Amino acid sequence: MFSPAMLPDACLPPRSAASLKPPRFPILTFNDRQLSLSSGSVFNLKWLMPGESLVSILWKFACANALPGHVLVHLMSPDVDPSEGVAPVSDGIDLLRLCRILPLPVNVLRISLLDATLPGRYLSVFRFCRLCTAHGYHSVLHQLEGEDRCPAHLQSLETRCSHCHGETPYVVNSSVIEAPFRCVWCRSHFSYGHLSLLCTTPAMRRQDRIAIRRRLLLCSGNHINDTVSKVHHLSAVETGESPGC
Ligand SMILES: [Zn+2]
Numbered sequence: 001m002f003s004p005a006m007l008p009d010a011c012l013p014p015r016s017a018a019s020l021k022p023p024r025f026p027i028l029t030f031n032d033r034q035l036s037l038s039s040g041s042v043f044n045l046k047w048l049m050p051g052e053s054l055v056s057i058l059w060k061f062a063c064a065n066a067l068p069g070h071v072l073v074h075l076m077s078p079d080v081d082p083s084e085g086v087a088p089v090s091d092g093i094d095l096l097r098l099c100r101i102l103p104l105p106v107n108v109l110r111i112s113l114l115d116a117t118l119p120g121r122y123l124s125v126f127r128f129c130r131l132c133t134a135h136g137y138h139s140v141l142h143q144l145e146g147e148d149r150c151p152a153h154l155q156s157l158e159t160r161c162s163h164c165h166g167e168t169p170y171v172v173n174s175s176v177i178e179a180p181f182r183c184v185w186c187r188s189h190f191s192y193g194h195l196s197l198l199c200t201t202p203a204m205r206r207q208d209r210i211a212i213r214r215r216l217l218l219c220s221g222n223h224i225n226d227t228v229s230k231v232h233h234l235s236a237v238e239t240g241e242s243p244g245c
């Protein structure tokens, strides 16, 4: 379960227009038989950056709706043990079911998954850019084996917690969902130590978004159909418009 001390920067009171807002209503009652969360859950497409990973999206969604990790995992994949979870890859996630849970366009969710949406192999452990995680962002690009630096900040990507040196599995399970932007073992934040809110206020700059978008398009260069949908989505996110399903 969440405690205030566990909340990531993205879940703290708003520090910029792009930041998450606190829930506008108490904890929702999520019934497995009523997958109609789209009309009753809190989420905003503008909270997302281009190429945001499903894990990053789910962290924000769970925080915004005070949703326990095991409930979210059960809603996504009712046949799996929430403590084991599922890999955030296109072959392991029921995209249509996910669309009924998260009020987001299917293109946004499709690009958040690994494998089918982006060519190349990916890491099974969470790999991150410290500056991105400080701003509450994790990209599918960070999980690709061929990428060793963040396209936005040009920093080396890391997998180990700076405190316990453990590696967090890149999987959607109850433990990971309940440790947003934190090490799943010791719950230390993935970003630099004790950043003040002022340090994270600038969030991701426009040039950061452009750099990530360009890298995404480059990585998907040979997949014409995918690229068309990605350009559509990324342009929409960039401009704040809402790409349709
Ligand atoms: Zn970065």
Ligand SMILES: [Zn+2]
Pocket: 161, 162, 163, 164, 165, 166, 183, 184, 185, 186, 187, 188
């Ligand atoms: Zn740790």
